[in-house]
Amino acid sequence: MIMQTAFFKLANVIPVDEALAYLKDQIQNLFGKKSQKIVDMNFAAVDKTLENLVEIDYPQTWAEAADSSRAGKDEPDFVRNVMRPMLTQQGDKLPVSAFTPDGIFPVGTTRYEKRGVAINVPEWIMDNCIQCNQCAMVCPHATIRPVLLTEEELGNAPEGFEAKKSVGKDLKDYYFRIQVDTLDCYGCGNCADICPAKKKALVMKPLETQSEKQIPLWRYFEDLPVRDNLVGRNTVKGSQFCQPLLEFSGACAGCGETPYAKLITQLFGERMLIGNATGCSSIWGGSAPAIPYCVNKDGFGPTWGNSLFEDSAEFTYGMLLGIFQQRNKLADLMRQALGTDVSQEIKDAMSGWLDNMKDAEGSRKYGDRLKALLPAQKDNALLAEIAEKSKLFTKKSFWIFAGDGAAYDIGYGGVDHVLATNEDINMLIMDTEVYSNTGGQSSKATPTGSVARFAASGKKTPKKDMGRISMSYGYIYVASVSMGANKQQLMKALVEAEAYDGPSLIIAYCPCINQGILAGMGKAQEEEKLAVQSGYWPLYRYNPALKAEGKNPFILDSKEPDGSLKKFLEGEIRYASLKRTFPEEAERLHTTLVDQFTKRYEELAHMADPTLVCKQEEPVE
């Protein structure tokens, strides 16, 4: 609106007063349904633009300005020769010879973009920090990192690279620091918002006050070793010392999806294969030319592919079948080798591997032994063949990544079929409750009374309950999670799901710009907490493995709703706007929604404790 106002003032194509009247009509039409506050803010933006328009006398040299600062000296050829031209809209001018014959684009290239789009970025206040690492976990762009360094590394650090003694007995020899990557940060502020320290250890500051100081510190950080083996990887804190193998994507500031995906790469990334459904996650996950998925120092990272909207489950299942086949062949070769004249050391390693091939840690351990022993045996053709397949030593982790449109609707037939196979495959649904990437259409995940495209007067039918549908199979691990509400529960769910020798489904609540959170996307994590407290989103885990122990497989992880559900709805435009457009329908649908979610909690509570009698279904008279 500011730019349009300036344009009409300067261009003078129609009398400016008339033009601005049209503009204000348009503002009323566009935002009237959302809130009068938004209308008034836009009116004010138009008025203030006129008041504040000043002519800038820019130097003649600007006409020849070149964008040289962003390109690092040591950039790979691909970045210099392909990515940079594409990013500056010169991709059409690239000759065919600029691309590799196999069409492969290198991964981990978003790190060269250095967009610098944030207005404010977090500044770390060391003395306030309690070293919980939550800020790093919630960051959608992996731009805030905890680091453990030795005294020597601290001594060699550039000026300003402050660190404090680490807490925790396993870390007593190390120093701790939070390093911010100011140029890749989007400035959403979730890190500062969720900081639980008594006095905030992160404060949002204008980018220009931070970048100059932090850029060299980030470069020093990048060269430090990753110390991911000192604290348990499966803890909130420990997971954040692991390298995110998804970094600097182009997802929206405050995106609710990327923190889950990033966390999963920190837990399993070096042995993951991902089949991604079309949707936001296929855009932030792999839009040309820059790829945010990357590799660790050993060259391992997620294998990632995107096929169609409707087949991510089958596509991932195909990867699984392919790898299973190859690993079974590897097992055959080892069994064959055990019957030949090879050293006892090799035999022990192979037996160990065969016993543990379906266990991530065990297969890695014995695989590493073999990797150490086999290179000396080049003359043995069979052992050489086994050595050639060393990438298959560690058990792989298969993940279907999908939004709610693909999971609940378009790809659901395949999702159901693949989960029903009882194979060891995992699925993450990033549930924004709406078709986010295609423009905000209603999906079967959209709850009653939510406004969306195709549901302008509020969705009439309830949210499809993927969790309960999947639990009806009895052998699918199912969890409903919300990072901002309970990070420990999320960690348990991810670790249990991945470890479960069967299909797993993680349904993750994801705030999204399409939902219109009135507090802003900087409160995305807070919104995840409010959703759970109000009973809008339940937390639970259904672990079929518990049945074998004689335990109830269902564990309800969230408390009874606190009565704030209607207030929660008022905080999001997707619900609040209905009150303005269809007030009676809003009252009816939102009351229905509260009833549905209250009843859902009662039913879940009964599942968790069958001695509780469900209140909601009265017996037939």
Place this chain on the structure above:
Amino acid sequence: MIMQTAFFKLANVIPVDEALAYLKDQIQNLFGKKSQKIVDMNFAAVDKTLENLVEIDYPQTWAEAADSSRAGKDEPDFVRNVMRPMLTQQGDKLPVSAFTPDGIFPVGTTRYEKRGVAINVPEWIMDNCIQCNQCAMVCPHATIRPVLLTEEELGNAPEGFEAKKSVGKDLKDYYFRIQVDTLDCYGCGNCADICPAKKKALVMKPLETQSEKQIPLWRYFEDLPVRDNLVGRNTVKGSQFCQPLLEFSGACAGCGETPYAKLITQLFGERMLIGNATGCSSIWGGSAPAIPYCVNKDGFGPTWGNSLFEDSAEFTYGMLLGIFQQRNKLADLMRQALGTDVSQEIKDAMSGWLDNMKDAEGSRKYGDRLKALLPAQKDNALLAEIAEKSKLFTKKSFWIFAGDGAAYDIGYGGVDHVLATNEDINMLIMDTEVYSNTGGQSSKATPTGSVARFAASGKKTPKKDMGRISMSYGYIYVASVSMGANKQQLMKALVEAEAYDGPSLIIAYCPCINQGILAGMGKAQEEEKLAVQSGYWPLYRYNPALKAEGKNPFILDSKEPDGSLKKFLEGEIRYASLKRTFPEEAERLHTTLVDQFTKRYEELAHMADPTLVCKQEEPVE
């Protein structure tokens, strides 16, 4: 085996003893997995063939024999000119001009086939009959019909057309008879088997003892009026006085599917639209050249279409949208007419129709009035346009027909999406628990421990619970039915489902030759009863409309399993054969199945009465 034995004996291509040894080896291989009894029976068949081979001295005239008896004199042109040649494998010789330019095949043409394939057909023993009409309901081929006739009609009847006084006060002026259509009967014997009379009113007799007598009686029956308005259509007895609009299909003898489909046409046929998934039901429902779906005396019958395996739900939904659009246009025209100068009588009829357009009986009643009034108004263009659309007056009934392969697996994505729309659409799943038509592959409806293609050592995962999955939506009517177990419950379910103003799902248990019922397909209805008594198949109805009345929407219609489940499994080759091929696995899987189904009953009982605490899920210690 008999024919092969005869061939080897007569052809003498290899020494006959050697040939028969090979044959017996083959018998052992083919049937050894099923049962030793079957092997022995086949061995005996081979041996007895040799003993009983006699030379027949056939008359020379047989060489010129022609099949003239089947063609009736008054056959339609299509039957004479297209169908008969196709049925005698001469279809390739038909000129293009034999077909209509639009490619339409007439319906109701199976009645001209007169296959005469039964060995035994039922003979009606009038004095024993209690007039319950159950025999007619269970007949897979609509070849046994109850008829109500007047004294005059009885007087005019040909010899042998016996009838007795009807029971019931509404029928006191009529006579009752059961008429058998011997040439279209497949001889399964379910009618006689289920006859509940103290002394059986139906006895299976050799076809040649019956046909000569019954053929003229059937012809007389065909010309009698259909008296479908004397007994409630929605009762077991009354439904069978309604004309089946599905008759004489080529389904297997004893087919479990066709009795459900036929019954639905008796209840709603004249206003039904069916979208049929690929599967057995698309073959017995519409394989060229003969079509078993037919029309009533007014020319109304089911509109039937088959698209693909995977899209029957969407295909039917498309029909629904098309008809909705047309009927909404019709309503617009009526509202327009109400504002013009038309007679009060017409206005009353139109107002009545507009108030009742979504009600089957109401829309038919007012529609009939309009049909009587409008023809006199040809000069009024608006009324003429309304009259032209008179076929749309009666509310239509939309049905998705599918087997378990299409419903649980291949078409499930669409089934889920269409049922979730909350539109007024009905679905019948004919659940044979296996891909019947394509050769017996395992589907997600196949229970644990059942042997099928792709599940040679018994299916490992449980049967997918379509009922509970669909109930999780809260607004889908769901019923689980089994005709042979409880016909009243089935009637209630069909009537409630069709009347419910929203999506409905009927899951019908269907015996099938692929299941290998050891008692034979003549016991298909009995098997449906045993399935329910043993707890193999539950009966229930979930009617969301009851919620508005403050009632529990879920009603469990079957009793606690009687402990005969393992015995039930032993009665079907799909389970029993596993004991021979993989005895330990059979024990493990069948015990698992019993546990699953016991637990399922407990959970359903809890749903029906929430004050019952579920026993099966122990709380976490």
